[in-house]
Amino acid sequence: MPMIKVELLKGRTVEQKREFAEVITRETARILKCRPEVVDIVFQDVEPHDWANAGKLNSDKT
Amino acid sequence: MPMIKVELLKGRTVEQKREFAEVITRETARILKCRPEVVDIVFQDVEPHDWANAGKLNSDKT
Amino acid sequence: MPMIKVELLKGRTVEQKREFAEVITRETARILKCRPEVVDIVFQDVEPHDWANAGKLNSDKT
Amino acid sequence: MPMIKVELLKGRTVEQKREFAEVITRETARILKCRPEVVDIVFQDVEPHDWANAGKLNSDKT
Amino acid sequence: MPMIKVELLKGRTVEQKREFAEVITRETARILKCRPEVVDIVFQDVEPHDWANAGKLNSDKT
Amino acid sequence: MPMIKVELLKGRTVEQKREFAEVITRETARILKCRPEVVDIVFQDVEPHDWANAGKLNSDKT
Numbered sequence: 435m436p437m438i439k440v441e442l443l444k445g446r447t448v449e450q451k452r453e454f455a456e457v458i459t460r461e462t463a464r465i466l467k468c469r470p471e472v473v474d475i476v477f478q479d480v481e482p483h484d485w486a487n488a489g490k491l492n493s494d495k496t
Numbered sequence: 497m498p499m500i501k502v503e504l505l506k507g508r509t510v511e512q513k514r515e516f517a518e519v520i521t522r523e524t525a526r527i528l529k530c531r532p533e534v535v536d537i538v539f540q541d542v543e544p545h546d547w548a549n550a551g552k553l554n555s556d557k558t
Numbered sequence: 559m560p561m562i563k564v565e566l567l568k569g570r571t572v573e574q575k576r577e578f579a580e581v582i583t584r585e586t587a588r589i590l591k592c593r594p595e596v597v598d599i600v601f602q603d604v605e606p607h608d609w610a611n612a613g614k615l616n617s618d619k620t
Numbered sequence: 621m622p623m624i625k626v627e628l629l630k631g632r633t634v635e636q637k638r639e640f641a642e643v644i645t646r647e648t649a650r651i652l653k654c655r656p657e658v659v660d661i662v663f664q665d666v667e668p669h670d671w672a673n674a675g676k677l678n679s680d681k682t
Numbered sequence: 683m684p685m686i687k688v689e690l691l692k693g694r695t696v697e698q699k700r701e702f703a704e705v706i707t708r709e710t711a712r713i714l715k716c717r718p719e720v721v722d723i724v725f726q727d728v729e730p731h732d733w734a735n736a737g738k739l740n741s742d743k744t
Numbered sequence: 745m746p747m748i749k750v751e752l753l754k755g756r757t758v759e760q761k762r763e764f765a766e767v768i769t770r771e772t773a774r775i776l777k778c779r780p781e782v783v784d785i786v787f788q789d790v791e792p793h794d795w796a797n798a799g800k801l802n803s804d805k806t
Contacts, residue, residue: 435752435753435795435797435802436750436751436752437561437598437600437750437751437752438748438749438750438751439748439749439750439751440746440747440748440749441662441746441747441748441749442745442746442747442776443745446776448545448553448555450775450776450777451545451546451548451553452553452556453775454771454772454775454776455548455551455552455553456551456552457771457775458768458771458772459548459550459551460551461764461767461768461771462764462768465760465763465764465767466752466756466760466764467760470550470551471549471550473549473550473551474547474548474549474561474598475547475548475549476503476542476546476547476548476561477546477547478540478546478664479546480662483634483637484637484662484663484664484665485660485661485662485663485745486637486641486645486660486661486662487657487659487660487661487745488645488656488657488659489641489642489645489646489656489659490641490642491634491637491638491641492745493634494638497566497567497609497611497616498564498565498566499564499565499566499685499722499724500562500563500564500565501562501563501564501565502560502561502562502563503560503561503562503563504559504560504561504590505559508590510669510677510679512589512590512591513669513670513672513677514677514680515589516585516586516589516590517672517675517676517677518675518676519585519589520582520585520586521672521674521675522675523578523581523582523585524578524582527574527577527578527581528566528570528574528578529574532674532675533673533674535673535674535675536671536672536673536685536722537671537672537673538627538666538670538671538672538685539670539671540664540670541670547559549559554559565724572793572801572803575793575794575796575801576801576804579796579799579800579801580799580800583796583798583799584799594798594799595797595798597797597798597799598795598796598797599795599796599797600751600790600794600795600796601794601795602726602788602794603794604724607696607699608699608724608725608726608727609722609723609724609725610699610703610707610722610723610724611719611721611722611723612707612718612719612721613703613704613707613708613718613721614703614704615696615699615700615703617696618700621690621691621733621735621740622688622689622690623688623689623690623747623784623786624686624687624688624689625686625687625688625689626684626685626686626687627684627685627686627687628683628684628685628714629683632714636713636714636715639713640709640710640713640714643709643713644706644709644710647702647705647706647709648702648706651698651701651702651705652690652694652698652702653698660747660784662747671683673683678683689786726788728786731758731761732761732786732787732788732789733784733785733786733787734761734765734769734784734785734786735781735783735784735785736769736780736781736783737765737766737769737770737780737783738765738766739758739761739762739765741758742762
């Protein structure tokens with residue numbers, strides 16, 4: 435029932451997402467006291483030209 | 497004004513999305529008592545390696 | 559695994575949400591060909607002063 | 621700390637997103653009284669067959 | 683059709699949201715070349731204990 | 745830059761959110777190889793009558 439959505443800059447590997455899913459689900463279940471089966475995690479890759487901080491697209495930063 | 501966002505595993509056809517949009521808009525308008533014109537639906541396809549349940553990526557399930 | 563998020567103006571009753579959850583889950587399972595058990599629906603009530611259309615807050619419309 | 625998410629139909633150019641990021645960050649900082657550094661903007665392009673209004677996919681409108 | 687969601691720390695006034703809605707809708711319509719009528723903005727107030735940066739809840743920062 | 749959004753049933757304490765923020769930020773920084781300063785976490789409490797699974801509101805489950 436915790437639904438965890440992760441927006442992150444494109445470029446992370448499936449191995450990183452796999453480890454993230456394992457570790458974060460385990461810690462979420464432990465801290466929020468729920469079964470791992472009810473923890474959903476969705477990753478959303480974001481292109482550098484689709485994320486801006488301080489008014490500047492990431493693709494324009496050097 | 498209801499804004500409906502649907503995250504779903506990649507693989508559904510445009511025909512399924514078309515039927516979903518028709519039916520869900522009609523039922524939403526009927527139940528929530530609003531005009532169909534104010535109902536927006538956005539689909540977001542999610543890759544199997546971007547959705548984890550119980551700590552395991554969908555792409556790793558067999 | 560379909561995760562459905564519904565943003566709607568505050569004021570709908572629990573009865574309306576109950577019927578919405580029943581009907582939309584049944585139709586989602588039928589159209590997207592999945593088990594009802596994997597359909598999650600989350601409602602998010604929005605105050606009229608927190609929703610603007612055409613540059614005008616809903617609370618300012620008459 | 622304001623986090624601004626923009627869902628828009630696919631087809632806008634990077635130049636439009638760049639100007640949007642600059643202008644909207646400046647106005648956000650001015651109106652909400654925060655530093656530009658804490659303003660994040662994420663664009664999410666949506667395909668015409670993934671956005672429905674009034675029960676009809678955008679890709680089906682003529 | 684642009685749908686703009688703004689997550690911000692609780693505490694901004696309705697006046698600030700009103701000005702934000704007016705200005706951001708006008709600039710969005712101008713830059714993305716769409717009619718103001720299709721621009722929706724939703725504000726979501728976040729409590730200081732519901733937003734963490736760098737591992738620390740905002741309510742714990744001094 | 746990872747932006748983590750956590751939707752969870754109402755009822756968790758600030759202490760649980762504090763520990764969650766600390767641990768998840770540390771693990772996110774380690775696995776995704778980023779500085780803790782760029783990790784944002786937002787919690788969104790959901791009322792039991794606003795979350796349905798399998799067509800049934802959580803507030804209706806016994």
